[in-house]
Amino acid sequence: MNLRRDVFQAIADPTRRAILLLVASQAMTAGAIASNFDTARPTVSKHLQILTECELLEQKQNGREIYYHINAKKMKAVADFIEPFRQMWDDRFNKLEAIMKKYKSKK
Amino acid sequence: MERKTKVNAEDGKQELVITREFDLPVDLLFRAYVEPEIVEQWMGTKVLKLENKKHGGWHFETSDASGKVVFEASGTIHEFVPDQKITRTFEMENAPFPAQLEFLVFEPLTDDTSKLSMHIVYKSVALRDQMMQMGFAPGLNMAHNRLQTIVSKLK
Numbered sequence A: 001m002n003l004r005r006d007v008f009q010a011i012a013d014p015t016r017r018a019i020l021l022l023v024a025s026q027a028m029t030a031g032a033i034a035s036n037f038d039t040a041r042p043t044v045s046k047h048l049q050i051l052t053e054c055e056l057l058e059q060k061q062n063g064r065e066i067y068y069h070i071n072a073k074k075m076k077a078v079a080d081f082i083e084p085f086r087q088m089w090d091d092r093f094n095k096l097e098a099i100m101k102k103y104k105s106k107k
Numbered sequence B: 001m002e003r004k005t006k007v008n009a010e011d012g013k014q015e016l017v018i019t020r021e022f023d024l025p026v027d028l029l030f031r032a033y034v035e036p037e038i039v040e041q042w043m044g045t046k047v048l049k050l051e052n053k054k055h056g057g058w059h060f061e062t063s064d065a066s067g068k069v070v071f072e073a074s075g076t077i078h079e080f081v082p083d084q085k086i087t088r089t090f091e092m093e094n095a096p097f098p099a100q101l102e103f104l105v106f107e108p109l110t111d112d113t114s115k116l117s118m119h120i121v122y123k124s125v126a127l128r129d130q131m132m133q134m135g136f137a138p139g140l141n142m143a144h145n146r147l148q149t150i151v152s153k154l155k
Helices: A007-012 A014-025 A030-034 A041-053 A072-076 A082-106 B026-034 B036-043 B125-133 B144-154
Strands: A057-062 A065-070 B005-008 B015-022 B046-050 B057-063 B069-081 B085-092 B100-108 B114-121
Touching: A007 A014, A014 A030, A014 A041, A014 A057, A014 A065, A014 A082, A014 B069, A030 A041, A030 A065, A041 A057, A041 A065, A082 B005, A082 B015, A082 B026, A082 B036, B015 B125, B026 B036, B026 B100, B026 B114, B036 B046
Parallel strands: none
Antiparallel strands: A057 A065, B005 B015, B015 B114, B046 B057, B057 B069, B069 B085, B085 B100, B100 B114
């Protein structure tokens, strides 16, 4: 990937949003983050790299382990935050709709 | 897919409204919010408690692959009217965010379509903005990939 790294690009991706949500609740190691996803570990590493390059995540050494922390200051710098938020809800409701259509068709 | 979800968040207000029209009859839309088995599928979280009644409570948690809890949220149900409305509180455990108040209104549009309005009230303007920036919202959906798997299994 050789795309421009900006916060909008970073938060446009559902997996990266999920990673941010995860890390927002507590600092985590890359391994702990990856265990939450079915995605291959290198894919999660790539997402973490992008989020770190955008400064949405910060790495902090804690003993032998590197923990990822959320960078709240950078998150606040996201000027137009309504669109990503809307997209997240749109994704979620699309899933709800898809699932309920299956329930309907089972009847 | 056509974008049917709208978010209305006025500057300087500590509330926001999310509206969405569904290609589902209103009873089916409502079921997605009350049946634990279905809630677990689209929210990607485990339902520990979901008492669909006034004075009832709800409690969701999500664990990682090793069984460690990575997300936990709970609240109280203040109003519950089948196929019409749910009023509830929402609070994340172990997170620096206070409880928020949610008014969910379900309306039929036609026999096969319906509309959901979620009116969420936060403790302060700053907290509302922070929650939106973080992508935080009621019923966090962090297990995105897992949910996709479930949906494709149902196909």
